[in-house]
Amino acid sequence: MFHWLEQRPFFFAVMLFLTIAFAGFIEIVPDFAKASQPTVGTKPHTVLELAGRQVYIKDSCNACHSQLIRPFKSETDRYGMYSLSGEYAYDRPFLWGSKRTGPDLHRVGNYRTTDWHENHMMAPAEVVPGSIMPKYPHMFTNTADIATAYANANTQKSLFGVPYDKEGMPKLGSWEDAKAQALKDAKKVAADMKNQSVKDKVAKGKVPEIVALIAYLNSLK
Amino acid sequence: MNSMVKGGILLVIALMAATYFMAGDAFTLGDDYINDLTMLGAVAIIGITVFVSLKYINQIKNDTATGELASENWDGIGEYTNPVPMGWAIIFIGTIVWMMWYLFVGYPTNQFSQIGQYNEEVNEYNTKFQNKWDNIDEGQMAKMGQSVFFLQCAPCHGAEADGMDGKAQDLTARMSKEQILDVIKNGSNKLGYSMGAMPPGMASGEGAEKIATWISTGMKGDAPAEFGACSSCHGPDGKGMNGMAANLSGYDNTLLSKVLEHGKKGSIGTMPSFKGRLNKTQVTAVSAYLQSIQGE
Known part of the structure; x- marks a missing residue:
């Protein structure tokens, strides 16, 4: 047969x-x-947020903070709605993390604000008594790398088809456009900050790391 | 008795000796029947293994195959034409039919799911919460408010609710003079009271100073004449006319639920919205707690 x-x-x-x-x-x-399809409403990171994301990776925030809320009541009470895989569609690489020394940050933009982050990054223990998180004062003086962030976004756009410049999505455009847009976004963040040297720097057209990082953290919703 | 059977018996004896050598001193026969059974099992395994192997080795050595060869062969290795037995064929076909049924009709879709389990957990909790706190008394309310406060509010307002040196609103008092002046100057429109937005510049200069001083010192004595501009919405006593506008004298339930729902942007900074994070009882509890710590 x-x-x-x-x-x-x-x-x-x-x-x-x-x-x-x-x-x-x-x-x-x-x-x-x-x-693996992006969930409705998920948008790619703007250039400033990407620069903040690089700071997040550089200072190894993901070693202590996860970005993944599991479907348990105890977690959703504290961090908000559980995570869906489509929400990471534009994360390259994703920053799920594997250990929570600190709290989860996947929706930190919903319940912390610019001024809180500013106080907290300068001296975490003064805001959260007993916190073992180290201080990050260097973020207030170091300048964020907007050029690399633009290159990153541009690569994702051309290589992986991430929908920048599409309708309702963040604009990328040329390097000059993106730089101007990133500075505009940075000014919005700096307007809510108190640190005068950071404000001065942004007014002069420089973006300190803290501004980029706060923009990124605020975008985590 | 051929040499293979002799070899087999020798092997069995050798294996049993090895077993005894390894584990024999761990028990004495008749001491514990579980141990005896285990040993009996070991003997059976050794015996069966050796004799089954012997049977097949013997078959490989001596058997000759019979039957009709199929036409194809692979480097001289051929295959007999063995038709599939009828019973086997029926089972095979039956399995395929069952697979189709299982795939399209019988598949159990109403099974465990992670999100289903999560929803059940939440529902169960909410029911329990409601049953437990349906008839909550005031003391329990403030206690619940305190624990909610520690988890949700203390990260910014501090465990003492004092706003940690001006990093957030000091919740042990209503408003400072600077805050009142800021609101009078810039207005406020985020909280969604039915009186609507508060326009900027309702008072200015000395009048604003007077209003701010009066409110921030606890609204004692007669209101300054300039307060007339405020009282049309906030009421002559500044208590917000039963929830029509913000209460200026304390943290009542309406004020708190409005701030938690809409967030707040003031002279200190921005407070995010806590919409959906606390249920109604919890909001009431937090305002009860705040009222219990006023003026500390």
């Missing part, structure tokens, strides 16, 4: 592989493809 198949061992092996792989294929691929 199957001699026609058994006479062709290579062909037989390929067909056998496809037959067995088919079950896995129909179970895994559709669900995976659906879950």
Whole structure:
């Protein structure tokens, strides 16, 4: 009955592989493809937020803070709605983290504000008594790398098809446009800050790391 | 008795000796029947293994195959034509039919899901919360408010609710003079009271100073004449006319729920909205707690 198949061992092996792989294929691929679609309302990071994201990675915030809220009442009470995989569609790389020495930050933009972050990054223990988080005063003096952030966004746009410049999505445009937009966003953040040297720097067209980082943290919703 | 059976018996004895050597001193026969059963099992495993292997080795050595060869062969290795037994074929076909049924009809879709479990957990909690705190008394209310405050409010307002040296609103007092002057100058329109937005510049200069001083010192004695501009909305006593406008004298439930819903932007900074994070009882509890710590 199957001699026609058994006479062709290579062909037989390929067909056998496809037959067995088919079950896995129909179970895994559709669900995976659906879950990796961006959720409605998820937008790519703006250039300033990306610069802040680089600061977040550089200072290893993800070593102590996760960005993934699990579906348990105890977590959603404290951090807000549980995370969905589509929310990370534009995160390259994602920053789920694996250990919570500090609290989760996936929706920190919903319940902390610019002024809180400003006080907290300068001296965490003064805002949260008993906090073991180190101080980050250097973020108030270091300048954020807007150029790399633009290159990052541009690469994501051209290589991975991240929808910058589409309708209702953040604008990227040329380097000059993006730089001007990032500065405009930075001014908005700085307007809510108290530190005069940071305000002066932004007024002079420089973006301190703290401004970029706060813009990023505020965008986590 | 051929040499293979002799070899087999020798192997069995060797394996049993090795077993005894490894584990024999751990028990004495008849001491504990579980140990005896275990040993009996070991002996059975050794015996069965050796004799089953012997059977197949013997078969490989001595058996000759019979039957009709199929036409194809692989480097001289051929295959007999063995038709599929009928019973086996029926089971095979039946399995495929069952698979189709299971895939399209019988698949249990009403099974465990992570989100389903989460929803159940939340519902269960909410029911429990409601049952437990349906008839809550005032003392429990303030206590609940305190614990909610520690979790949700203390990160900014401080465990003492004093705003940590001006980093956030000092909740042990209503408003400072500077804050009142700021509101009079800039207006306020975020809280969604039915009186609507408060326009900027309702008073200025000395009049604003007088109003601010009077309110910030606890509204004692007669109101200054300039307060007339405020009282049309906030009421002559400054209590907000039963929730029509913000209460200037203390943190009542309406004020608190409005601030928690809409957030607040004032001279200190921005407070985010806590919409959906606290339920009604919890909001009432927090305002009860705030009222209990006034003037500390």
